[in-house]
Amino acid sequence: MTLSQRLKKLLFSGISHGSGKDNRLASCFIVFICTALCFVSSGCTGDQKTNDTNFFSLNLNKPEVNGREVILNGGVAAPVERIEWDWGDGQIVKHHFFPASHTYKNPGRYEIKVRVFDRRNRTSEKSVAVEIK
Secondary structure, eight states: OOOOHHHHHHHHHHHGGGHHHHHHHHHHHHHHHHHHHHHHHHHHHTTOEEOOTTTEEEEOOEEEETEEEEEOOOOEEOOEEEEEEEEEESSSSEEOOOOOOESSSSSSEEEEEEEEEEEEEEEEEEEEEEEEO
């Protein structure tokens, strides 16, 4: 009899009908399933980052460009812990909320990436391009 057949038999016929080894195995299996269901239903993800773009509604406005300074505003329709700004020139700023500003040293085309994190470390990201003259 395979392991999965034994587990099905134990789970559907009652744990007390199996041997001690079978009972321990079935108990471990039940604990594993219950733990997995807890993680899935409550969103428990530990420290791992998981993308859940349906959770966030992240909006970015058109960037305001004043010379080499850029001001970017937007909003998030969910509680967030922090926002991370990648300005596309090597500078990444964490823990800054809307609006955010940045001054570029050189002219060029840059892609600004904005990533928001909630307390469960779920993320959503959007980007916008800006031309600095």
